Amino acid sequence: MKALFHEGKAGMEGLTYGDIAEVNPGPGEVRVKLKTAGMNHRDLFVLHRHNPTDPALIVGSDGAGVIDAVGEDVSGVEVGTEVIINPGLGWQNVSDAPPEGFEIVGLPFHGTFAEQIIIPAENAVAKPEHLTWEEAGVLSLAALTAYRALVTRGQVKPGMNVFIPGIGGGVATFLLQFAIAAGAHVYVTSRSEEKRAKALQLGAKAAIDSNEDWTQALEGVKMDLVIESVGAATMNQSMKQLRRGGTIVTFGSSTGDLVELNLREFFYGQYNLLGSTMGSAEEYKAMLDFISQHKIKPVMDKMYPLDQFADAFKRLEEAKQLGKIGFYVE
Template identity: 70%
Template sequence: MKAVVHVGKLGFDGLTYRDMEMPQPKAGEVRIKLKTTGLNHRDLFVLNRHTPTEPPLIIGSDGAGIIDSIGEGVSNVQVGDEVMINPGLGWKETSDAPPPGFEIVGHPFHGTFAEYVVIPAENVIEKPQYLTWEEAGVLSLAALTAYRVLFTRGRIQPNMKVLIPGIGSGVATFLLQFAKAVGATVIVTSRSQDKCAKALELGADKAIDSNEDWNQALCGEKMDLVIECVGAATFNKSLDQLRTGGTIVTFGASAGDVMQLNLRQFFYGQFNLLGSTMGSAEEYKEMIKFIETHNIKPVIDSMYTLDQFSQAFHRMETATQLGKIGFTIS
């Protein structure tokens, strides 16, 4: 089968489109003939985590397709089922943090940028009929991350004021859609006027330029909840927008680590700082039910074929996308 494989070199130079052996499902596993798959920031990070001395690795975490083979003991699905993949391995019930041994499809195990993938049967779920294959294939990792951030960690409630700096990523667009679905007021930021305009079309109540004075732009209005994934470039500006006793949840640091934090401001403000990453299988099922109830679909930026992987990675690396980047697999 054809696949996007990382081997031999760190970073993007190690990526290649090549033949790999067809995987066979073992007991408790299923094989999926993939129709679509989604690109995530995690895939960029894996290029530097997977070392040149390790065996070739098929990367990619998201995917949707049709089950074409099942292993011994599998009874929850059957050949021909249309399914989506929950990329979180080994995290069943919702808990304060992932259990020991938790991993994500695509590293250290083979992922979804291929014609076929083998995963545990417990990690597949029926594809919602209202989603297209393109939508289903790019959804899982970003939507699950956004769901845990907002509901489990941030405990979002109707009428909350929510700030999402750096609108543009798949997770950020889900955060916007989910927060609006529960009746929150949502403010986003971006350096791009086009992204600000698109966010307003998606339901944002206000979109401000990341480079301007946020205090002035928000007229001193403070937030109940701030969702941070940018890091050094925005974290302290985000903190300035939080009301006394408010909560900031962080799940990423694409602009690097925060080197300075005003502790006096933090403890006098009675702020709550929470970390989050991915989510459990229980949260995944809750998220699917939530998007079905509210008819939420991923915002798709662009779709490529697997052999166009370099164009897709470049678009994500330069942060020019708004929403999800995906691959169609013939």
């Protein structure tokens, strides 16, 4: 089968689009003939985390397609079923943190940038009917990350003020849509005028230029909840926007991991700081129910044929996307 795999060299130089051996599903597994797949920033990290001297690894965590083979001891799943892939492996129930052994499709196991993928049967979930193949293929990782950060960890409620620095990427656009659907008032930032305009179109109450003074731009409005993924560059600015007793949930650190924190301001402010990452199968199904109820769709940036992977990776690396980038893989 055709696939995009990584071996031999670190980074982009190790990516090859070519033929790789097909395999059949084992006990408890299904094989999905993929139609579409979606990119995430994780794909960029994998290119440096996968040891190039290890066996070839098919990259990618998101995808959707049709089951075309079923292994032994699998029930309730039939060939021909249209499915979307839950990329989280080994995390079934909602818990405070992922269990030991939790992994994500695309490292250390083969991912979705291929014509086929073999996964545990429980990770092949019925595709929401309101989504196209393009939308379904790019949904899972970003939407699940957003759902857990906002709903499980952030405990979003109607009427809350929610702040999302760095609007434009996949998780951030889901956070915006989910928070609005939950009845919150959403404020965002971006350096891009185009991304700010899109956020307002999607329902944000205000979209601030990242280079502005955020406190001044918000004119005294304080936030109940901030969802942070930018990292060191914005964490302290984000905290200044919180009301006393407010909460920051962080799930990323694209601008650096180390932050100087004024502990006295933090404890006098009675702030809450929570970490989050991905989510459980239970949360995944709750997220799919939520998007089906509210008819939420991913904000789509651009779809590429899989053999044009270099252009797609460059667009993601340069943060030019507005929403999700995807591949046609069949």
